[in-house]
Amino acid sequence: MSADTHGHAAHHHGHDHGHDAPHSTRGGYITGFLLSVVLTAIPFGIVMGGWIANTQLAVAICAGLAMVQIVVHMIYFLHMNSKSEQGWTLMALVFTVIIIVIALAGSLWVMYNMNINMMPGMDSGAGM
Numbered sequence: 001m002s003a004d005t006h007g008h009a010a011h012h013h014g015h016d017h018g019h020d021a022p023h024s025t026r027g028g029y030i031t032g033f034l035l036s037v038v039l040t041a042i043p044f045g046i047v048m049g050g051w052i053a054n055t056q057l058a059v060a061i062c063a064g065l066a067m068v069q070i071v072v073h074m075i076y077f078l079h080m081n082s083k084s085e086q087g088w089t090l091m092a093l094v095f096t097v098i099i100i101v102i103a104l105a106g107s108l109w110v111m112y113n114m115n116i117n118m119m120p121g122m123d124s125g126a127g128m
Helices: 002-017 026-048 055-076 088-126
Strands: none
Touching: 026 055, 055 088
């Protein structure tokens, strides 16, 4: 029984030694958290504080910061880097892009349809 346990532990240790998965530290999580807070606070200030009067520029900046935040989450919290094994990083990236496209396209579609369907009724009330 002792020989089996030792053999299993040696095999398990050998497997861990050859594993190239990224390991994060407390500092890495704190850095990711602080970057996420900053990348959330800036768009919040732009929208709620009215820092930028041009709506199109404000939306473009918020969208750019959202993309940067996705990369920050993928690196600091999902531990994705070029050393991940067997293409899992590429698959996760493709999956992330697909989900973002679906969420963004669906949101824009719903907002467009709500705008088309709701605005005529609101116009008549504004003229009173």
